[in-house]
Amino acid sequence: MADDRDLEATGAGAERRGADPASSRRTVGRLWLAAAGQRWRLVVAAACSIASVAGSVAATAYSAHLMDLLWENIQASFSAGEPFVVTLHNGGAQILTFLGLWTCSWLFYTVQTLVMASFAERLNLALRSRISLKLGRLPLAYYDAHQPGDAISRATNDLDKISEVLQRGLLQIMTSVVTVICSVAVMCTYSLTLASVFACFVLVSFMVTKVVGVRTLKVASRRQALLGTLTGRVEEAYSGRAVIKAFGREPQSLEEIRQAADDLAEVSASADFLTNAIAPAIRFLMRLCQVAVGLLAGGMLVAGQLSVGVFQAFFQYVLKASEPLMQLSLTMNMLQGALAAAERVFALLDEDEIVADPPVPAQLAASSGGRVAFEHVCFGYAPDQPLMRDVSFVAEPGQKVAIVGATGAGKTTLINLLMRFYEVDGGRVTLDGVDTRELTRADLRRRFGMVLQDAWLFEGTIAENIAYGKPGATTEEVEAAARAAHVDFFVRTLPRGYDTMLSNDAENVSQGQRQLLTIARAMLTDPSILILDEATSSVDTRTEQAIVRAMEAVMENRTSFVIAHRLSTIVDADLILVMESGTIIEQGTHSELLAAGGAYAELYRSQFA
Numbered sequence: 176m177a178d179d180r181d182l183e184a185t186g187a188g189a190e191r192r193g194a195d196p197a198s199s200r201r202t203v204g205r206l207w208l209a210a211a212g213q214r215w216r217l218v219v220a221a222a223c224s225i226a227s228v229a230g231s232v233a234a235t236a237y238s239a240h241l242m243d244l245l246w247e248n249i250q251a252s253f254s255a256g257e258p259f260v261v262t263l264h265n266g267g268a269q270i271l272t273f274l275g276l277w278t279c280s281w282l283f284y285t286v287q288t289l290v291m292a293s294f295a296e297r298l299n300l301a302l303r304s305r306i307s308l309k310l311g312r313l314p315l316a317y318y319d320a321h322q323p324g325d326a327i328s329r330a331t332n333d334l335d336k337i338s339e340v341l342q343r344g345l346l347q348i349m350t351s352v353v354t355v356i357c358s359v360a361v362m363c364t365y366s367l368t369l370a371s372v373f374a375c376f377v378l379v380s381f382m383v384t385k386v387v388g389v390r391t392l393k394v395a396s397r398r399q400a401l402l403g404t405l406t407g408r409v410e411e412a413y414s415g416r417a418v419i420k421a422f423g424r425e426p427q428s429l430e431e432i433r434q435a436a437d438d439l440a441e442v443s444a445s446a447d448f449l450t451n452a453i454a455p456a457i458r459f460l461m462r463l464c465q466v467a468v469g470l471l472a473g474g475m476l477v478a479g480q481l482s483v484g485v486f487q488a489f490f491q492y493v494l495k496a497s498e499p500l501m502q503l504s505l506t507m508n509m510l511q512g513a514l515a516a517a518e519r520v521f522a523l524l525d526e527d528e529i530v531a532d533p534p535v536p537a538q539l540a541a542s543s544g545g546r547v548a549f550e551h552v553c554f555g556y557a558p559d560q561p562l563m564r565d566v567s568f569v570a571e572p573g574q575k576v577a578i579v580g581a582t583g584a585g586k587t588t589l590i591n592l593l594m595r596f597y598e599v600d601g602g603r604v605t606l607d608g609v610d611t612r613e614l615t616r617a618d619l620r621r622r623f624g625m626v627l628q629d630a631w632l633f634e635g636t637i638a639e640n641i642a643y644g645k646p647g648a649t650t651e652e653v654e655a656a657a658r659a660a661h662v663d664f665f666v667r668t669l670p671r672g673y674d675t676m677l678s679n680d681a682e683n684v685s686q687g688q689r690q691l692l693t694i695a696r697a698m699l700t701d702p703s704i705l706i707l708d709e710a711t712s713s714v715d716t717r718t719e720q721a722i723v724r725a726m727e728a729v730m731e732n733r734t735s736f737v738i739a740h741r742l743s744t745i746v747d748a749d750l751i752l753v754m755e756s757g758t759i760i761e762q763g764t765h766s767e768l769l770a771a772g773g774a775y776a777e778l779y780r781s782q783f784a
């Protein structure tokens with residue numbers, strides 16, 4: 176069995192606790208709300224279902240009349256010594272009516288299937304769109320705390336499960352319910368006593384279905400959660416394949432996937448057993464019902480309370496209603512799987528969102544100078560674990576600010592707050608005197624260009640990758656940016672030049688070249704502030720020089736924040752921020768900090784002694 180901590184980590188623990196009838200009702204209610212605008216399709220499907228079943232029940236009842244009529248006319252023809260030929264007047268019209276009833280029933284069934292499919296797919300589309308929007312509004316803290324595979328699984332596996340079961344299941348439920356109601360209604364016209372006995376068995380079968388259904392919902396919730404865990408493990412093994420191979424951890428990685436697959440198989444077996452075991456149980460109940468009705472109806476027949484014709488017709492209806500009852504129990508159980516999936520989808524949609532942009536945002540001048548100030552900023556990733564305490568500094572327009580500090584000192588955190596990837600807990604961050612919380616995130620981030628160590632490229636051409644921040648940039652602009660970033664020469668050595676296809680995992684571009692491409696990308700957007708995370712350690716000396724030159728070019732006349740790993744590149748910085756344990760412990764120019772003889776001086780001596 177999967178470790179419970181795994182399930183808690185994916186949020187499945189909470190969902191498992193929520194897998195009760197009350198939460199199922201809530202989920203059904205929310206699905207109903209989500210189907211706003213599409214509900215008429217459900218009404219049309221239900222109406223078609225009633226018409227289709229009514230046609231088939233009526234055809235069965237009509238067949239008794241048709242058979243009697245034909246038998247009567249055949250006997251009359253034989254007595255007159257004539258061969259029996261069907262005409263419109265001796266049964267042909269009734270045969271056409273009989274065919275008409277079945278044709279109508281089939282037509283209504285077809286319309287119902289079409290309408291139900293479009294209802295389920297549109298509901299699915301509406302939920303998928305909400306998830307897409309939601310993913311854009313989730314704070315980074317959500318992504319830090321969840322496996323990507325889990326969110327992917329909710330947006331794919333869970334939604335597909337809902338759609339599949341809604342299409343097949345709801346249709347089945349509608350048809351079965353209408354068939355049972357119509358059959359019981361006809362039974363009542365034959366004998367109220369016998370119909371009541373049948374109705375009692377129907378009630379018992381519903382109760383059995385409900386009890387098994389509650390259990391199925393629990394197991395189905397667990398199955399969907401484990402499916403998310405497995406997707407997460409596979410995604411992790413895929414994206415981390417280079418590191419896994421480098422450390423020779425393939426067996427462990429495979430073992431983790433196998434374990435997740437085993438857990439899923441085990442829980443799926445229970446879920447499938449519960450789903451499939453219910454039908455034979457209901458079939459057994461129905462056989463008992465037939466015996467009870469047979470004994471009672473037999474007695475009534477002997478006592479002269481029933482005719483032979485009604486006796487056989489009643490039995491036909493018992494058989495007609497028994498099959499949908501079994502189907503109903505099976506589908507009700509399948510529906511629990513869809514409810515479990517829907518609960519996971521709604522759990523994602525209920526996650527806390529980032530603070531909304533102000534309704535009337537402040538406006539920055541188009542030619543914003545790029546003055547950045549941190550004023551008494553406090554922050555912690557967890558509310559009870561403060562990391563940054565009372566941090567203040569000012570970066571004047573055009574200045575180069577270097578951020579130094581050991582690993583985990585808080586350099587990335589400072590950038591996260593500057594870009595508003597996380598919100599400050601106290602104090603404020605201003606851009607040209609305006610609190611960044613008063614701006615829209617889009618407006619704020621438009622002012623920044625970022626070149627990170629982990630240069631992210633997407634599936635597209637080199638030209639498209641460079642133009643990422645400025646869609647619609649001309650070829651000349653793209654090439655000028657590439658020249659300024661010293662990557663133009665390399666691109667031209669490729670057979671397809673700027674049309675070369677790339678992907679984030681592209682092996683045809685080296686680490687250094689990737690970084691040069693992202694520098695060109697930042698160049699093209701012409702931001703007033705730049706954030707550069709030096710990544711010169713993993714490249715050869717020539718590429719390093721190209722990167723340094725490209726970075727110097729891109730920093731010209733812009734406020735720039737450089738996360739520096741080598742102090743040699745920042746001696747000329749206008750301001751050096753020395754960080755430790757999340758806080759700035761020293762700040763000043765290179766010579767000021769050396770003269771102060773503090774942490775920076777020690778760091779500098781350790782690198783250059």
Ligand SMILES: Nc1ncnc2c1ncn2[C@@H]1O[C@H](COP(=O)(O)OP(=O)(O)OP(=O)(O)O)[C@@H](O)[C@H]1O
Nearest residue numbers: 319556562580581582583584585586587588589757
């Ligand atoms: N998303 C997060 N959730 C919780 N804690 C975090 C998160 N990101 C970073 N931290 C913690 O905050 C502290 C500062 O991390 P940060 O990434 O800012 O350091 P850094 O100086 O950029 O390190 P490096 O040079 O290794 O990138 C560390 O103790 C880290 O464990």
